[in-house]
Amino acid sequence: MPxxxxxxxxxxxNCNSCHGVDGTGGGPAAENLSxxxxxxxxxxxxxxxxxxxxxxLSYIYGDPENSHLSRVMPQFGGEMAEALVPVEIEGILTPTPRELAGLLFYLESIQQ
Known part of the structure; x- marks a missing residue:
């Protein structure tokens, strides 16, 4: 388990350049984004x-409500879907790409 x-x-x-080292959104590429x-x-x-x-998870992996073409953040998916792990999301074991499962755990740990 990641x-x-x-x-x-x-x-x-994958995320520091826009979201910054601490996740607050102050990365070096942020100033160039619309x-x-x-x-x-x-x-x-x-x-x-x-x-x-x-x-x-839905936004990072590819939000079905907002096409990745209409947003700045890249859509993660593709080959990631080949390495799935079960993650309990809202009480349901959900097959989740391994990298994104780890990312979810990390993002939850940096909440204020």
Whole structure:
């Protein structure tokens, strides 16, 4: 099972440039974006104090409500779907790409 440390490594490789090292949205590429990156440390605070696992996963993996073509953040998917692990999301064991499971654990750990 992936860990928070695995997620931190994925975040460092794929997310730091826009979301910043601490996840607050102040990465070096952020100033060039038309839409400011989300402060990832405030996801729980904006969701009544509960980390929105399902919503975060759907947005990162490829939000069905917003095409990846209409947003700045890249859609993660493709080959990731080949390495799935069961993650309990909102009480349901959900097959989740290994890298994104670790990322979810990491994002939950940085909530304020």
């Amino acid at each position: 860990t928070r440390t695995d997620g931190a490594a994925f975040f460092s490789k 839409v400011a990156p989300t402060d990832l440390t405030m996801l729980s605070a904006k969701n009544g104090g509960t980390f929105p696992q399902a919503r975060a």
